Amino acid sequence: MSSDSSFEGSYVCEFNNTSKKWECRQFYKTQILQAIIEQHDNRDGRQTIDQLKEFGITVYMAEHDTVNIELLKQVITHVTLNRNDRSKEPHENQRCILYRNKNGQLFNLTIDDGSSGLASTWKNLLLSFSGLQAMVALSVLTRAFACMNSESNVKPGYFLGLLIGLVLHEEMSQSVLNVAMMVVGTPSVAAFSLMSGGESDWPRKLAVFTLALAAAQDAGSPTQTICTLLGIAMSMALLAANLGSRAWMHMKWQPIGNMFGPFTPIYAYLAAILTGIIFPFLGYRQIQTGGAPAIQTIMINCAIVAILFVLSDLNVVQGFLFMGDVCDQSIINIALGSWLAMASVTSIFAAKKIAKPEAVENVEGEIDMILDEDQTSPVGFKVPNFPDYPIDPVLYREDGLKCFSTNVQTFLGIVVCLGFGAFAGVASIVDYFQL
Numbered sequence: 396m397s398s399d400s401s402f403e404g405s406y407v408c409e410f411n412n413t414s415k416k417w418e419c420r421q422f423y424k425t426q427i428l429q430a431i432i433e434q435h436d437n438r439d440g441r442q443t444i445d446q447l448k449e450f451g452i453t454v455y456m457a458e459h460d461t462v463n464i465e466l467l468k469q470v471i472t473h474v475t476l477n478r479n480d481r482s483k484e485p486h487e488n489q490r491c492i493l494y495r496n497k498n499g500q501l502f503n504l505t506i507d508d509g510s511s512g513l514a515s516t517w518k519n520l521l522l523s524f525s526g527l528q529a530m531v532a533l534s535v536l537t538r539a540f541a542c543m544n545s546e547s548n549v550k551p552g553y554f555l556g557l558l559i560g561l562v563l564h565e566e567m568s569q570s571v572l573n574v575a576m577m578v579v580g581t582p583s584v585a586a587f588s589l590m591s592g593g594e595s596d597w598p599r600k601l602a603v604f605t606l607a608l609a610a611a612q613d614a615g616s617p618t619q620t621i622c623t624l625l626g627i628a629m630s631m632a633l634l635a636a637n638l639g640s641r642a643w644m645h646m647k648w649q650p651i652g653n654m655f656g657p658f659t660p661i662y663a664y665l666a667a668i669l670t671g672i673i674f675p676f677l678g679y680r681q682i683q684t685g686g687a688p689a690i691q692t693i694m695i696n697c698a699i700v701a702i703l704f705v706l707s708d709l710n711v712v713q714g715f716l717f718m719g720d721v722c723d724q725s726i727i728n729i730a731l732g733s734w735l736a737m738a739s740v741t742s743i744f745a746a747k748k749i750a751k752p753e754a755v756e757n758v759e760g761e762i763d764m765i766l767d768e769d770q771t772s773p774v775g776f777k778v779p780n781f782p783d784y785p786i787d788p789v790l791y792r793e794d795g796l797k798c799f800s801t802n803v804q805t806f807l808g809i810v811v812c813l814g815f816g817a818f819a820g821v822a823s824i825v826d827y828f829q830l
Contacts, residue, residue, distance in 0.1 A: 443501060444493070447778070450765055453490035455774060457504050459497050464589070464791050467773050471586040474774045476652045479580040489766045490582075490774045494784040502784035503777035505769070506585035513594050514584040514770035517572055520565050526638065526679035529566040530700045532558070533634045533675070535707040537731055539627045542620075542722040556610065559630050560603045567599045567633045571664070573640040578663045580650020582775035589773065589788055591660075602629040632668055638678030639671030645682050646674070646745060672734075676742035677749075685749030693746060697739040704731060 447454050455470045470492055480488060494504040559567065571591070575581040581590065588594055609622030643666075655662045671678060676693045683689075706712060708724055766776040777783070799807070 447491070447765075451487075451489070452765065455490065455492040457492060457494045459495060462494065462504075462786065462791065464788055467589060467788075471582060471590060471773050472653055474582045474586075475580045475650065479582065479650050479652075481647045481649060489776055491766055491776050491778050492772060492774045493778070493781070496784075501781050503769075503772065503781050505771040505777065505783045505785045506589060506773060507771070507785035507787050508585070508588055508789070509594065510583075510585040510588040511771050513572075513588065517569055517576075517584060517770075520568055523565045524637065524641070524680070525566060526641075526676070527696055527699060528563060529634045529638055529678070530675055530696065531703050532563055532566065533631055533638075534700055534704045534731055534735070536627050536631050538707060538722075538724060538727055539624060541724050541727045542624075555627075556603065556606050559606060559626075563630075563634070566637060567602070567630065569596055570598055570633045570636040570640070570667075571596075571660070573637055574663050574667045575660070577640040577644040578651060578667050579659060580652055583772055584770040586773050586775070598629070598633055602626055602633060605629060635671035635675070636664060636667040637671070638675045639667035639669065640678075641680075642670050642674045642677035642682075642745075643667065645677050645749060647749075673738065674742050674745050675738050677745055682746055682749065685746060685751045689746035689749060690743050693739055693742050697735065701732075701735060704735070 444454050444456070455473075457466060474490060492504045494502045496502070572584070572587055575587045575591070576584070581587045603626075605622055605626035609619050609626055612619035612622060651659065651663055651666070653659050676682065676696060679692060679696065681689065681692045708728070765778070767779045768775060769777045771785075
Protein backbone atom coordinates (compact mmCIF):
# COMPACT_ATOMS: atom_id res chain seq x y z
CA MET A 396 0.00 0.00 0.00
CA SER A 397 1.44 3.34 -0.97
CA SER A 398 0.45 6.95 -0.68
CA ASP A 399 -0.06 9.30 -3.59
CA SER A 400 2.91 10.93 -5.27
CA SER A 401 2.68 14.33 -3.55
CA PHE A 402 5.90 15.65 -2.04
CA GLU A 403 4.60 16.26 1.49
CA GLY A 404 4.03 13.31 3.82
CA SER A 405 5.01 10.60 1.31
CA TYR A 406 5.08 7.07 2.73
CA VAL A 407 5.27 3.43 1.67
CA CYS A 408 3.72 1.01 4.18
CA GLU A 409 4.29 -2.76 4.23
CA PHE A 410 2.99 -5.44 6.59
CA ASN A 411 5.75 -7.16 8.60
CA ASN A 412 4.78 -10.80 9.14
CA THR A 413 7.28 -11.13 11.97
CA SER A 414 6.12 -8.20 14.08
CA LYS A 415 2.55 -8.39 12.76
CA LYS A 416 2.59 -4.62 12.27
CA TRP A 417 2.43 -2.17 9.40
CA GLU A 418 5.82 -0.52 8.88
CA CYS A 419 5.90 2.78 7.03
CA ARG A 420 9.01 4.13 5.33
CA GLN A 421 9.60 7.67 4.25
CA PHE A 422 11.83 8.88 1.45
CA TYR A 423 10.20 6.25 -0.72
CA LYS A 424 10.80 8.25 -3.90
CA THR A 425 14.56 8.13 -3.47
CA GLN A 426 14.35 4.38 -2.89
CA ILE A 427 12.18 3.83 -5.97
CA LEU A 428 14.60 5.85 -8.09
CA GLN A 429 17.59 3.90 -6.78
CA ALA A 430 15.80 0.61 -7.45
CA ILE A 431 15.19 1.56 -11.08
CA ILE A 432 18.83 2.58 -11.52
CA GLU A 433 20.11 -0.68 -10.02
CA GLN A 434 17.63 -2.75 -12.00
CA HIS A 435 19.08 -1.55 -15.29
CA ASP A 436 22.64 -0.98 -14.02
CA ASN A 437 22.23 2.71 -14.98
CA ARG A 438 22.08 1.76 -18.67
CA ASP A 439 18.45 2.50 -19.42
CA GLY A 440 18.12 6.22 -18.82
CA ARG A 441 14.63 6.45 -20.26
CA GLN A 442 12.90 4.81 -17.31
CA THR A 443 14.91 6.86 -14.83
CA ILE A 444 14.04 10.11 -16.58
CA ASP A 445 10.37 9.15 -16.76
CA GLN A 446 10.39 8.43 -13.04
CA LEU A 447 11.99 11.80 -12.27
CA LYS A 448 9.34 13.53 -14.35
CA GLU A 449 6.62 11.61 -12.55
CA PHE A 450 7.97 13.00 -9.28
CA GLY A 451 7.48 16.51 -10.65
CA ILE A 452 11.14 17.23 -11.44
CA THR A 453 12.11 19.15 -14.56
CA VAL A 454 14.88 17.21 -16.32
CA TYR A 455 17.29 18.84 -18.77
CA MET A 456 19.23 16.41 -20.94
CA ALA A 457 22.67 16.86 -22.47
CA GLU A 458 23.71 14.09 -24.86
CA HIS A 459 27.34 13.08 -25.17
CA ASP A 460 27.70 14.65 -28.60
CA THR A 461 25.71 17.85 -27.98
CA VAL A 462 27.39 19.39 -24.92
CA ASN A 463 28.52 22.96 -25.59
CA ILE A 464 28.52 26.32 -23.85
CA GLU A 465 25.58 27.64 -25.84
CA LEU A 466 23.41 24.70 -24.74
CA LEU A 467 24.27 25.26 -21.08
CA LYS A 468 23.51 28.97 -21.36
CA GLN A 469 20.12 28.20 -22.89
CA VAL A 470 19.34 25.85 -20.01
CA ILE A 471 20.39 28.47 -17.44
CA THR A 472 18.23 31.09 -19.12
CA HIS A 473 15.22 28.76 -19.17
CA VAL A 474 15.66 27.88 -15.48
CA THR A 475 16.03 31.53 -14.54
CA LEU A 476 12.79 32.45 -16.31
CA ASN A 477 10.60 29.41 -15.61
CA ARG A 478 11.80 27.40 -12.62
CA ASN A 479 12.63 30.04 -10.02
CA ASP A 480 9.27 31.03 -8.50
CA ARG A 481 9.91 32.27 -4.96
CA SER A 482 6.23 32.05 -4.07
CA LYS A 483 6.63 28.25 -4.14
CA GLU A 484 8.43 25.95 -1.75
CA PRO A 485 11.96 24.85 -2.73
CA HIS A 486 10.83 21.30 -3.52
CA GLU A 487 8.34 22.68 -6.05
CA ASN A 488 11.15 24.22 -8.12
CA GLN A 489 13.30 21.10 -8.32
CA ARG A 490 15.19 20.58 -11.55
CA CYS A 491 18.33 18.78 -12.67
CA ILE A 492 20.53 18.55 -15.71
CA LEU A 493 21.79 15.11 -16.69
CA TYR A 494 24.52 14.00 -19.05
CA ARG A 495 23.96 10.77 -21.01
CA ASN A 496 27.01 9.05 -22.47
CA LYS A 497 27.01 6.89 -25.57
CA ASN A 498 26.24 3.80 -23.48
CA GLY A 499 23.06 5.36 -22.11
CA GLN A 500 24.43 5.89 -18.59
CA LEU A 501 23.29 9.02 -16.75
CA PHE A 502 25.46 11.46 -14.80
CA ASN A 503 24.95 14.79 -13.07
CA LEU A 504 26.44 17.43 -15.33
CA THR A 505 28.49 19.82 -13.19
CA ILE A 506 30.85 22.71 -13.89
CA ASP A 507 34.50 22.20 -12.96
CA ASP A 508 35.93 25.72 -13.22
CA GLY A 509 36.59 26.59 -9.58
CA SER A 510 33.00 27.67 -8.94
CA SER A 511 32.85 25.33 -5.94
CA GLY A 512 35.43 27.50 -4.19
CA LEU A 513 33.54 30.65 -5.11
CA ALA A 514 30.31 29.07 -3.84
CA SER A 515 31.96 28.27 -0.51
CA THR A 516 33.24 31.84 -0.21
CA TRP A 517 29.83 33.23 -1.10
CA LYS A 518 28.07 31.12 1.54
CA ASN A 519 30.59 32.26 4.15
CA LEU A 520 29.94 35.87 3.18
CA LEU A 521 26.19 35.34 3.53
CA LEU A 522 26.78 34.23 7.10
CA SER A 523 29.39 36.83 8.10
CA PHE A 524 27.70 39.82 6.42
CA SER A 525 26.78 42.46 9.02
CA GLY A 526 23.84 44.65 8.10
CA LEU A 527 24.64 46.98 11.00
CA GLN A 528 28.20 47.58 9.82
CA ALA A 529 26.96 48.20 6.29
CA MET A 530 24.37 50.72 7.50
CA VAL A 531 26.83 52.56 9.75
CA ALA A 532 29.43 52.75 6.99
CA LEU A 533 26.82 53.87 4.47
CA SER A 534 25.73 56.67 6.82
CA VAL A 535 29.13 57.88 7.96
CA LEU A 536 30.67 57.92 4.47
CA THR A 537 28.03 60.43 3.34
CA ARG A 538 29.86 63.09 5.37
CA ALA A 539 32.53 63.26 2.68
CA PHE A 540 30.01 64.80 0.25
CA ALA A 541 29.77 67.91 2.40
CA CYS A 542 33.26 68.62 1.03
CA MET A 543 32.43 68.36 -2.67
CA ASN A 544 33.52 71.91 -3.47
CA SER A 545 36.88 72.28 -5.15
CA GLU A 546 38.36 74.31 -2.26
CA SER A 547 37.76 71.74 0.47
CA ASN A 548 41.02 69.83 -0.16
CA VAL A 549 39.41 66.61 1.07
CA LYS A 550 41.61 63.53 0.85
CA PRO A 551 41.37 59.95 2.17
CA GLY A 552 42.39 59.57 5.80
CA TYR A 553 44.87 57.00 6.97
CA PHE A 554 42.06 54.77 8.22
CA LEU A 555 39.78 54.93 5.17
CA GLY A 556 41.68 52.47 2.97
CA LEU A 557 41.89 49.97 5.85
CA LEU A 558 38.20 50.44 6.59
CA ILE A 559 37.10 49.86 3.01
CA GLY A 560 39.59 47.13 2.15
CA LEU A 561 39.65 45.00 5.30
CA VAL A 562 37.14 45.97 7.97
CA LEU A 563 34.21 46.07 5.52
CA HIS A 564 35.40 43.14 3.42
CA GLU A 565 32.27 41.00 3.98
CA GLU A 566 29.90 43.94 3.56
CA MET A 567 31.39 45.04 0.22
CA SER A 568 32.40 41.74 -1.36
CA GLN A 569 30.75 39.89 -4.25
CA SER A 570 28.06 42.49 -4.93
CA VAL A 571 27.72 41.38 -8.57
CA LEU A 572 27.28 37.74 -7.51
CA ASN A 573 24.72 38.73 -4.86
CA VAL A 574 22.69 40.70 -7.39
CA ALA A 575 22.84 37.84 -9.90
CA MET A 576 21.72 35.22 -7.38
CA MET A 577 19.12 37.22 -5.46
CA VAL A 578 17.76 39.79 -7.92
CA VAL A 579 18.27 38.26 -11.37
CA GLY A 580 17.54 34.73 -10.13
CA THR A 581 20.61 32.94 -11.47
CA PRO A 582 20.14 29.30 -10.38
CA SER A 583 23.65 28.64 -9.06
CA VAL A 584 27.15 30.02 -8.62
CA ALA A 585 28.33 27.79 -11.48
CA ALA A 586 25.64 29.33 -13.70
CA PHE A 587 26.82 32.82 -12.72
CA SER A 588 30.41 31.89 -13.54
CA LEU A 589 29.36 30.50 -16.91
CA MET A 590 27.13 33.42 -17.88
CA SER A 591 29.38 36.23 -16.62
CA GLY A 592 32.68 34.77 -17.76
CA GLY A 593 34.51 35.94 -14.62
CA GLU A 594 34.60 35.38 -10.88
CA SER A 595 36.79 38.29 -9.76
CA ASP A 596 35.25 40.78 -7.34
CA TRP A 597 36.26 43.72 -9.53
CA PRO A 598 33.81 46.36 -8.13
CA ARG A 599 35.34 46.18 -4.65
CA LYS A 600 38.86 46.13 -6.07
CA LEU A 601 38.05 49.18 -8.20
CA ALA A 602 36.73 51.11 -5.18
CA VAL A 603 39.80 50.29 -3.09
CA PHE A 604 42.13 51.08 -6.00
CA THR A 605 40.45 54.48 -6.53
CA LEU A 606 41.03 55.42 -2.88
CA ALA A 607 44.63 54.24 -3.12
CA LEU A 608 45.03 56.31 -6.27
CA ALA A 609 43.64 59.33 -4.45
CA ALA A 610 46.23 58.96 -1.69
CA ALA A 611 49.00 58.99 -4.31
CA GLN A 612 47.91 62.31 -5.84
CA ASP A 613 49.33 65.69 -4.94
CA ALA A 614 47.97 66.86 -1.59
CA GLY A 615 45.09 69.27 -2.01
CA SER A 616 44.85 68.84 -5.77
CA PRO A 617 41.45 68.68 -7.51
CA THR A 618 42.40 65.21 -8.79
CA GLN A 619 42.81 63.94 -5.25
CA THR A 620 39.44 65.37 -4.22
CA ILE A 621 37.69 63.81 -7.21
CA CYS A 622 39.32 60.39 -6.69
CA THR A 623 38.47 60.44 -2.98
CA LEU A 624 34.81 61.27 -3.53
CA LEU A 625 34.58 58.81 -6.43
CA GLY A 626 36.05 55.99 -4.33
CA ILE A 627 33.66 56.76 -1.46
CA ALA A 628 30.69 56.89 -3.86
CA MET A 629 31.59 53.49 -5.32
CA SER A 630 31.99 52.03 -1.83
CA MET A 631 28.55 53.32 -0.85
CA ALA A 632 27.05 51.83 -4.02
CA LEU A 633 28.53 48.42 -3.14
CA LEU A 634 27.11 48.59 0.38
CA ALA A 635 23.67 49.60 -0.92
CA ALA A 636 23.70 46.86 -3.57
CA ASN A 637 24.53 44.17 -1.03
CA LEU A 638 21.84 45.40 1.36
CA GLY A 639 19.33 45.71 -1.48
CA SER A 640 19.95 42.28 -2.97
CA ARG A 641 19.45 40.66 0.44
CA ALA A 642 16.31 42.73 1.03
CA TRP A 643 14.99 41.58 -2.37
CA MET A 644 15.47 37.97 -1.32
CA HIS A 645 13.99 38.41 2.16
CA MET A 646 10.85 40.04 0.74
CA LYS A 647 10.58 37.11 -1.71
CA TRP A 648 10.23 39.37 -4.70
CA GLN A 649 10.24 37.53 -7.99
CA PRO A 650 13.58 37.52 -9.86
CA ILE A 651 13.68 39.82 -12.87
CA GLY A 652 15.19 37.07 -15.03
CA ASN A 653 16.39 38.18 -18.44
CA MET A 654 13.83 40.99 -18.65
CA PHE A 655 16.18 43.55 -20.18
CA GLY A 656 18.27 41.28 -22.38
CA PRO A 657 22.01 42.04 -22.37
CA PHE A 658 21.39 45.05 -20.12
CA THR A 659 19.82 42.93 -17.37
CA PRO A 660 22.93 42.94 -15.10
CA ILE A 661 23.05 46.75 -15.20
CA TYR A 662 19.34 47.19 -14.50
CA ALA A 663 19.48 44.56 -11.76
CA TYR A 664 22.42 46.26 -10.07
CA LEU A 665 20.66 49.63 -10.16
CA ALA A 666 17.50 47.98 -8.80
CA ALA A 667 19.51 46.47 -5.95
CA ILE A 668 21.04 49.85 -5.07
CA LEU A 669 17.61 51.49 -5.10
CA THR A 670 16.16 48.71 -2.94
CA GLY A 671 19.07 49.09 -0.52
CA ILE A 672 18.33 52.80 -0.19
CA ILE A 673 14.57 52.40 0.32
CA PHE A 674 14.58 49.19 2.43
CA PRO A 675 18.09 49.03 3.91
CA PHE A 676 17.12 47.33 7.17
CA LEU A 677 15.55 44.42 5.27
CA GLY A 678 19.06 43.37 4.27
CA TYR A 679 19.65 42.06 7.80
CA ARG A 680 19.56 38.28 8.28
CA GLN A 681 17.33 38.68 11.37
CA ILE A 682 14.58 40.19 9.20
CA GLN A 683 13.70 36.77 7.79
CA THR A 684 11.60 36.03 10.90
CA GLY A 685 9.17 38.79 9.91
CA GLY A 686 6.54 40.36 12.15
CA ALA A 687 7.30 41.73 15.62
CA PRO A 688 10.87 40.33 15.92
CA ALA A 689 11.82 41.95 12.61
CA ILE A 690 10.31 45.30 13.65
CA GLN A 691 12.21 45.15 16.94
CA THR A 692 15.44 44.54 15.01
CA ILE A 693 14.76 47.59 12.83
CA MET A 694 14.08 49.87 15.80
CA ILE A 695 17.20 48.81 17.71
CA ASN A 696 19.48 49.11 14.69
CA CYS A 697 17.97 52.44 13.65
CA ALA A 698 18.85 53.83 17.08
CA ILE A 699 22.41 52.46 16.90
CA VAL A 700 23.00 53.88 13.41
CA ALA A 701 21.63 57.29 14.43
CA ILE A 702 23.86 57.48 17.53
CA LEU A 703 27.00 56.46 15.63
CA PHE A 704 26.21 58.92 12.84
CA VAL A 705 25.96 61.77 15.36
CA LEU A 706 29.29 60.75 16.92
CA SER A 707 30.90 60.72 13.48
CA ASP A 708 30.35 64.49 13.31
CA LEU A 709 33.26 64.94 15.72
CA ASN A 710 36.37 66.27 14.02
CA VAL A 711 38.56 63.61 15.61
CA VAL A 712 36.41 60.87 14.03
CA GLN A 713 36.31 62.49 10.61
CA GLY A 714 40.08 62.87 10.65
CA PHE A 715 40.43 59.09 10.48
CA LEU A 716 38.20 58.86 7.41
CA PHE A 717 38.85 61.91 5.25
CA MET A 718 41.29 64.69 5.98
CA GLY A 719 41.19 68.31 4.93
CA ASP A 720 39.31 71.45 5.82
CA VAL A 721 36.39 71.12 8.22
CA CYS A 722 33.22 71.17 6.09
CA ASP A 723 29.73 72.33 6.99
CA GLN A 724 27.74 69.17 7.74
CA SER A 725 24.34 70.85 8.26
CA ILE A 726 22.82 69.74 4.96
CA ILE A 727 24.25 66.23 5.31
CA ASN A 728 22.82 65.93 8.83
CA ILE A 729 19.35 66.96 7.65
CA ALA A 730 19.43 64.75 4.56
CA LEU A 731 20.79 61.69 6.35
CA GLY A 732 18.38 62.10 9.27
CA SER A 733 15.42 62.33 6.91
CA TRP A 734 16.60 59.30 4.94
CA LEU A 735 17.16 57.25 8.09
CA ALA A 736 13.65 58.04 9.35
CA MET A 737 11.98 57.27 6.02
CA ALA A 738 14.04 54.11 5.49
CA SER A 739 13.08 52.86 8.94
CA VAL A 740 9.37 53.47 8.28
CA THR A 741 9.41 51.77 4.88
CA SER A 742 11.38 48.83 6.30
CA ILE A 743 8.90 48.42 9.18
CA PHE A 744 5.89 48.35 6.86
CA ALA A 745 7.65 45.90 4.54
CA ALA A 746 8.75 43.70 7.46
CA LYS A 747 5.12 43.30 8.54
CA LYS A 748 4.41 41.53 5.23
CA ILE A 749 7.28 39.06 5.55
CA ALA A 750 5.80 35.71 6.46
CA LYS A 751 7.66 33.75 9.09
CA PRO A 752 9.14 30.58 7.55
CA GLU A 753 7.14 27.49 8.40
CA ALA A 754 8.93 25.24 10.84
CA VAL A 755 9.48 21.71 9.60
CA GLU A 756 8.79 19.42 12.54
CA ASN A 757 10.71 16.50 11.12
CA VAL A 758 13.12 17.41 8.36
CA GLU A 759 13.99 13.78 7.59
CA GLY A 760 10.42 12.77 6.93
CA GLU A 761 8.26 15.77 6.30
CA ILE A 762 9.33 16.47 2.71
CA ASP A 763 10.78 13.87 0.38
CA MET A 764 13.51 15.92 -1.30
CA ILE A 765 14.91 13.79 -4.09
CA LEU A 766 17.52 16.27 -5.29
CA ASP A 767 20.41 17.85 -3.44
CA GLU A 768 21.19 21.53 -3.79
CA ASP A 769 24.57 21.95 -5.46
CA GLN A 770 26.17 25.19 -6.56
CA THR A 771 28.40 23.46 -9.14
CA SER A 772 25.35 22.39 -11.15
CA PRO A 773 24.23 24.84 -13.85
CA VAL A 774 20.64 24.49 -12.57
CA GLY A 775 21.42 24.42 -8.84
CA PHE A 776 20.38 20.81 -8.08
CA LYS A 777 21.64 17.32 -8.79
CA VAL A 778 20.44 13.75 -8.30
CA PRO A 779 22.38 12.12 -5.43
CA ASN A 780 21.86 8.67 -6.99
CA PHE A 781 24.06 9.53 -9.98
CA PRO A 782 27.80 10.18 -10.18
CA ASP A 783 29.01 13.55 -11.42
CA TYR A 784 30.28 14.33 -14.88
CA PRO A 785 32.31 17.54 -14.42
CA ILE A 786 33.18 19.63 -17.46
CA ASP A 787 35.52 22.57 -17.78
CA PRO A 788 33.91 25.31 -19.91
CA VAL A 789 37.32 26.36 -21.18
CA LEU A 790 37.56 23.07 -23.10
CA TYR A 791 34.24 23.75 -24.83
CA ARG A 792 34.98 27.24 -26.10
CA GLU A 793 34.02 27.91 -29.68
CA ASP A 794 35.45 31.40 -30.03
CA GLY A 795 37.50 32.63 -32.92
CA LEU A 796 36.94 34.06 -36.37
CA LYS A 797 34.66 31.41 -37.84
CA CYS A 798 34.95 32.89 -41.32
CA PHE A 799 38.70 32.07 -41.41
CA SER A 800 40.54 28.80 -41.16
CA THR A 801 42.88 28.00 -38.28
CA ASN A 802 45.95 28.65 -40.46
CA VAL A 803 44.68 32.07 -41.48
CA GLN A 804 43.92 32.95 -37.88
CA THR A 805 47.40 31.81 -36.86
CA PHE A 806 48.95 34.10 -39.47
CA LEU A 807 46.78 37.04 -38.38
CA GLY A 808 47.65 36.42 -34.73
CA ILE A 809 51.38 36.45 -35.47
CA VAL A 810 51.10 39.67 -37.48
CA VAL A 811 49.02 41.46 -34.84
CA CYS A 812 51.26 40.39 -31.93
CA LEU A 813 54.45 41.35 -33.79
CA GLY A 814 52.86 44.69 -34.71
CA PHE A 815 52.02 45.57 -31.11
CA GLY A 816 55.42 44.37 -29.93
CA ALA A 817 57.13 46.58 -32.51
CA PHE A 818 54.94 49.51 -31.48
CA ALA A 819 55.96 49.13 -27.82
CA GLY A 820 59.65 48.83 -28.78
CA VAL A 821 59.61 51.88 -31.07
CA ALA A 822 57.85 53.96 -28.42
CA SER A 823 60.56 53.05 -25.90
CA ILE A 824 63.33 53.94 -28.35
CA VAL A 825 61.75 57.33 -29.11
CA ASP A 826 61.48 58.09 -25.37
CA TYR A 827 65.14 57.08 -24.89
CA PHE A 828 66.43 59.49 -27.54
CA GLN A 829 64.26 62.33 -26.22
CA LEU A 830 65.97 62.17 -22.82
